[in-house]
Amino acid sequence: MATFSLPHQSHLFSSSTLQTRTRPRCTISTKVRMSLQETGPSLAVVGVTGAVGQEFLSVLSDRDFPYRSIKMLASKRSAGRRLPFQDKEYVIEELTAESFNGVDIALFSAGGSISREFGPVAVDKGTIVVDNSSAFRMDEKVPLVIPEVNPEAMENIKLENGKGALIANPNCSTIICLVAATPLHRRAKVKRMVVSTYQAASGAGAAAMEELEQQTREVLDGRPPTCKIFKQQYAFNLFSHNASIQLSGYNEEEMKMVKETKKIWNDPDVKVTATCIRVPVMRAHAESVNLQFEKPLDEDTARDILKNAPGIVVIDDRATNHFPTPLEVSNKDDVAVGRIRRDLSQDGNQGLDIFVCGDQIRKGAALNAIQIAEMLL
Ligand SMILES: NC(=O)c1ccc[n+]([C@@H]2O[C@H](COP(=O)([O-])OP(=O)(O)OC[C@H]3O[C@@H](n4cnc5c(N)ncnc54)[C@H](OP(=O)(O)O)[C@@H]3O)[C@@H](O)[C@H]2O)c1
Structure with a gap:
């Protein structure tokens, strides 16, 4: 045995x-x-x-x-x-x-x-x-x-x-996004959320992680990469999430974020759109999240709210350009949030951009x- x-x-x-x-x-x-x-x-x-x-x-x-x-x-x-x-x-x-x-x-x-x-x-x-x-x-x-x-x-x-x-x-991307966005939603009510994901190999299971490791070695050795889990080269590349594409043009992963957010927030009217991308990271997803609020919320208040919220660590050091990375959250419980800034394209304090990383196998x-x-x- x-x-x-x-x-x-x-x-x-x-x-x-x-x-x-x-x-x-x-x-x-x-x-x-x-x-x-x-x-x-x-x-x-x-x-x-x-x-x-x-x-x-x-x-x-x-x-x-x-x-x-x-x-x-x-x-x-x-x-x-x-x-x-x-x-x-x-x-x-x-x-x-x-x-x-x-x-x-x-x-x-x-x-x-x-x-x-x-x-x-x-x-x-x-x-x-x-x-x-x-x-x-x-x-x-x-x-x-x-x-x-x-x-x-x-x-x-x-x-x-x-x-x-x-x-x-x-869904793992939904969890990571909503752990970060919910404390802000509770304060200022999110009207619209635009998410772009950078998703790791681990999200597709153990075999996908092995494929990324194997492909990386093969490409560095000058050999053609073995593509079994994904249809195209993953090492040193990125591509639209492998979930199937629906008639609307959205893939299933994106629609999970749209539908699940409405159910979890018990808010059928919240507007959500997402673009989900696989990146050649071994473990932990990253997400860029743009929020539009019903009530104004300035970035300092948002930072304080996030610092005091459960399951979140704020990494937002502009002086040293240190923000969340997949490696820093790998094997960690907390979702890391940074790049907290006012969305200049929206009037007043009605919008924020944040960058979120979380270990999607864990949290x-x-x-x-x-x-x-x-x-x-
Ligand atoms: N990976 C992530 O980050 C993540 C995040 C959220 C949700 N999920 C979901 O969690 C599930 C598993 O994902 P994973 O990434 O862990 O996949 P995985 O690494 O491919 O593991 C799949 C597991 O399912 C077992 N399995 C397959 N066929 C089975 C069968 N007929 N009877 C009993 N067990 C069977 C496999 O056992 P054998 O080794 O014996 O084949 C293995 O233990 C999926 O539904 C996925 O969508 C994954």
Whole structure:
């Protein structure tokens, strides 16, 4: 039996000096953890071998999430592989309908079709599913939650109710954008938002990260790049997001930002437009966000609001030209915001530009889902 470890978890991920993890790594003793393991919920991680699945384990550990048991689930391909986690070694199991017997909370990250097939099965067995795919996000019966933004959307769902339920994690670009924009929206009400994204390979999963690394080596060696995940050369290039293009000319990733923002802000009238681009960054997305407000909001007040908002670190040093970068937020919990400035194209203080970076595997996926799971306890 092989022991599982992801090949891409390398030094490429981060060189940051920021210390922004929400809680320190593994602070509790084995004894305390064992007592928590008697009382905590039973968990299942669906898609545990993937980029998000691996991050689930890291975040569970970092936040000392209490659990009494945990099932490691993936496809048949991975079944039987050993996976060390905390003080134990687990065997990865193939996901089946029986996987959810006795499971209180299931963290899903195995793609939309798996969520559509197994999410309802898990709910029928009394499991609360926190789903990372887009399968249920726009279902009006399913809350779409960013804990810093709209925790009230899931206030009726609790573990103690003993009932299964679905909760959707928003799209990673939407989460990063709205963590930053919501504190400003609460003060001055956003009328229109224009977003341009610079999205990392990790957003397309573990295999895309490996492809970027492989292509980079191949191009530097003067060899033709291997294109399996993306249709075109990714290393030393950038291109429009690989999501499918709709009749409107927008791609699906862009429309997720448009639709999900309206649902999360409970504001069908807010105007949102987005252009989503893949850039050859290994991990963490960047976004340029232009905001138009109903009420005036000057840039100093905006900076203060952002400095005091949860889940945000402000990096906005004009003197040294130091602003957020994907590397600085990689493996970090907080979303970094900078380039905070008045939009000169709008009258008075009715508009702002900001630049946002966030680790989309962490806050854009695994961390957000585990924050949701914490609210169930
Ligand atoms: N990457 C991100 O930043 C990000 C952010 C937000 C949301 N998401 C969403 O999260 C999901 C996973 O993304 P990812 O980036 O982690 O993808 P990934 O690295 O490609 O991992 C996919 C996972 O799904 C599992 N899987 C595939 N087919 C399966 C099956 N038939 N039964 C059970 N498990 C199966 C894989 O297991 P095997 O190893 O056994 O094949 C693997 O664990 C997607 O819905 C994605 O849209 C991703």
